[in-house]
Amino acid sequence: MGKALMIQGTSSGAGKSLLALALCRIFTNMGYDVVPFKSQNMSLNSAPSIEGGEISRAQYLQALACKKKPSIKFNPILLKPEGNMRSQVVFMGKPIGSVSAKDYMLSKKEELFRKAMQVLDELLKKHDIVVIEGAGSPVEINLKDYDIANMRVAKHVDAKVILVTDIDRGGSFASIVGTMELLSKEERELVMGFVFNKFRGDVSLLKPGFEYLERKYGKKVLGVIPYTEHKIPEEDSLVSFPKIKGDLHIQIIKLPHISNFTDFEPLHWANGIDYVTKAEEIKGDLIIIPGSKNTVEDLFWMRENGIEDAIVQAHKDGAFVVGICGGFQMLGEKIIDSIESKRGEVKGIGLLKAKTVFAKTKRTNHLKAEVLWEPFKGMRVEGYEIRMGRSVSEKPFSIIREINETKAFEPEGAVGRRVFGTYLHGIFHNFEFTEQFLNMLRLERGLEPITVRRWSIEEEIEQFAKIVKKSIDIDYILEVLE
Structure with missing residues (x-):
């Protein structure tokens, strides 16, 4: 014993x-x-x-x-x-x-x-x-x-x-x-x-x-x-949502039901970053909509508070927009949710040509994928998914090559003009991808490239x-x- x-x-x-x-x-x-x-x-x-x-x-x-x-x-x-x-x-x-x-x-x-x-x-x-x-x-x-x-x-x-x-x-x-x-x-x-x-x-x-x-x-x-x-990620009660000054401005929407915000820890070390809750605050070079415990309700919260319109306008003005999991679903054209919020068919933000339907069963898996997005095509990344939504898109972000160490071939996510969405929680913990992505944005701003700080949990x-x-x-x- x-x-x-x-x-x-x-x-x-x-x-x-x-x-x-x-x-x-x-x-x-x-x-x-x-x-x-x-x-x-x-x-x-x-x-x-x-x-x-x-x-x-x-x-x-x-x-x-x-x-x-x-x-x-x-x-x-x-x-x-x-x-x-x-x-x-x-x-x-x-x-x-x-x-x-x-x-x-x-x-x-x-x-x-x-x-x-x-x-x-x-x-x-x-x-x-x-x-x-x-x-x-x-x-x-x-x-x-x-x-x-x-x-x-x-x-x-x-x-x-x-x-x-x-x-x-x-x-x-x-x-x-x-x-x-x-x-x-x-x-x-x-x-x-x-x-x-x-x-x-x-x-x-x-x-x-x-x-x-x-x-x-x-x-x-x-x-x-x-x-x-x-x-090492701290427990929820200790997590702070930092406001860090830097030459590249990254903004993360602090949703009422934000989840898996440990996704963004690698971004804290090399850039300006803040978590925003008001439409008038949105003016970043990179705007991220994170995962959500209640995707549709958080989408309505953004819509009612003018944040959705502010993101769309910032995108028109040249900001890059990223959605992770629930954030990806919001960026699509349509969400059909009779499971989580029970609101039925809901119009999305529309920056990505993607549609999502919520299912009764939740997918919780370790994933290895190959990026299809042209600037990083062929790059191998990994992460995990925790989602009830099933999405289809015209231009996937990546092809899932392994699910829990079993071979697979499944498209996921979506890409558009200066926008991408993915179900891969932990995408920014792929340091090579993150470094090249941020340096692409920095080059557009005329900024010097940076080396993203690498570490392993082990x-x-x-x-x-x-x-x-x-x-x-x-x-x-x-x-x-x-």
């Missing part, structure tokens, strides 16, 4: 996801068979699993840290916010409905929790260590009775719990004390120790606080992780794990687990 190690935090954004990821890689490198788990995650940044279902981006990355293929078993329950206190519920990779927060708490949650624990029990039978990530804080008084992601999980499998806090925010000692005081005696006994995250400065200055915690609770301070720059995971391994007492953690 495997061992369960759980990472809980004093708050959202304390560093649970990244500490879990680092421990997954550390233990894997030590020769243990490790998998991640999170019973319930709320996120708009999702990714496909090996089974074809949808999981949180955090557990997807943790699976990579374990050198495992991402599985729906690692994140049985995924909640995708839709606005107005409602979320789409995804269980074992498949959407099972849309519910209000209150209805979910009172009806579906207990049944799904029982099934999620069966999945966790199965993982513990098959693997040496399961690194479990909690959610938010385990002691929110108004939520604790309904919480199925923290101490109920730990008690179910007798997990050893590490409590992590973000010291960069301030108040970390008070956060730990407050959390410990609000835990029951049984729950406090599960806590093995504390980790301080994102520290800048001299660790010796924290010694009086460490002594206080160890004296008061009999729990060890396991270590202090220094503030570290990295490119290298980022490995480097971050090395920092964490030096910073916390891994031997003690394994001793307690054993």
Whole structure:
């Protein structure tokens, strides 16, 4: 039977996801068979699993840290916010409905929790260590009775719990004390120790606080992780929408139901970029409509607020326009949606000769494709798709050559005059494509070419794990687990 190690935090954004990821890689490198788990995650940044279902981006990355293929078993329950206190519920990779927060708490949650624990029990039978990530804080008084992601999980499998806090925010000692005081005696006994995250400065200055915690609770301070720059995507609650000055101006429409905004991280490093919500703000060299959790409703939002007209005018004035997934669908001539918004046939923006029909089944796949768009024809790219729409176009953006490592030949996306759309989430993480595309736009503006900063998630995971391994007492953690 495997061992369960759980990472809980004093708050959202304390560093649970990244500490879990680092421990997954550390233990894997030590020769243990490790998998991640999170019973319930709320996120708009999702990714496909090996089974074809949808999981949180955090557990997807943790699976990579374990050198495992991402599985729906690692994140049985995924909640995708839709606005107005409602979320789409995804269980074992498949959407099972849309519910209000209150209805979910009172009806579906207990049944799904029982099934999620069966999945966790199965993982513990098959693997040496399961690194479990909690959610938010385990002691929110108004939520604790309904919480199925923290101490109920730990008690179910007798997990050893590490409590992590973000010291960069301030108040970390008070956060730990407050959390410990609000835990029951049984729950406090599960806590093995504390980790301080994102520290800048001299660790010796924290010694009086460490002594206080160890004296008061009999729990060890396991270590202090220094503030570290990295490119591993953060959880949704930490994502900022930056405004960066630069000589090439990129604008991303910040849709009410924006999703998978990690698509644009490679663009943050070399250009001027901002996320816009008003028609009068739109004046970029490159305008991007991102993915959406509710494509038609976001299209109507743009239409009602004058943003659609502003994009069309900017395009006439010479701006380049790109649509990713839902953004691509909006740029077409027509959307027929009797599934997501149930609005039926809807007129699109019309910058692309493409039509989209929504289907009941969602496609969630890893893709490898060959670009057909003339400036980059023949270039190989890869990404993933998470979509309910099926689109046809006169001039596809690319040909899909592989779906989940199986050979394929399927057109996708569309191109037009100074505009393209694609279903490939992660297209800008293909650094050669991104560099050539941006330099094409820069050349038009008379700007010097740039070299796009390249990185690999594998290298980022490995480097971050090395920092964490030096910073916390891994031997003690394994001793307690054993």
